[in-house]
Amino acid sequence: MLNQRLNAHYSVLALLSRAGFCGGLAVMFWFVAAYMRGQIWFTVVNYILATTMAGAAFTLAYLLLTAKDEVVVSIDATGFKHTRLTPTAIPWNVIQSVTSYIPYKSWNKTGVLLVMNPAFQQKLSIRPAERLLAWTTGYSISGSVIRLDASILDTDSDEISRVANSYISDRS
Known part of the structure; x- marks a missing residue:
């Protein structure tokens, strides 16, 4: 594919x-x-x-x-990159799944769950400003799961998970 x-x-x-x-x-x-x-x-x-x-x-x-014309989420052969979250892309070999979900008290699928290898989660460097302002830009980290809010993006969460899963399926 x-x-x-x-x-x-x-x-x-x-x-x-x-x-x-x-x-x-x-x-x-x-x-x-x-x-x-x-x-x-x-x-x-x-x-x-x-x-x-x-x-x-x-x-x-x-x-x-x-943020005019700034790419926030980028998905390509190198990995999954959220520019406000990490400076580098998260490689596909550590990502277990990418799915869209319905956040708490919401009616639509506007979130993206990124499940990673727990060992890589320890090494993931998150920008200090993002740790402080996470509640304004819409992400949270719990364990090996990163929850991203796609409601402020021009692409919906289903499209993000579909493109990401095409790379994950090619990996196996």
Whole structure:
């Protein structure tokens, strides 16, 4: 089978909607904190939440402004590469499976599960900025499984898993 290459970019509409949602929450928390001054702890918690949501909105806006034509997920003969997650591609010989899944409290398949060899998982170098901002860019690592959020990409999770599985099936 002729293997194909897949390059996925950020979806502008998805980044705009997430930045708008986080910005709206920041304004709401700031408003609640400013007008509900009866309890000091309540005010402090709302200011912290407002600051956190504003940071997430600025992070997503920064991604929107700087990620023009940047390839986020790349699948080719060398392996599976998520540019914001790792600087190098994860080779196909350590990837056990790639499947799409439905994330918690979602209706559609927007996630990609990448199951790897546990020995390689220990050696996987993840960028420090991604460890800090993982909740804004949509990935999580638990054991030897990496969960990627494909809802902010211009390619759906079924297409990513189909192309990746063509390389995995050729390996065996």
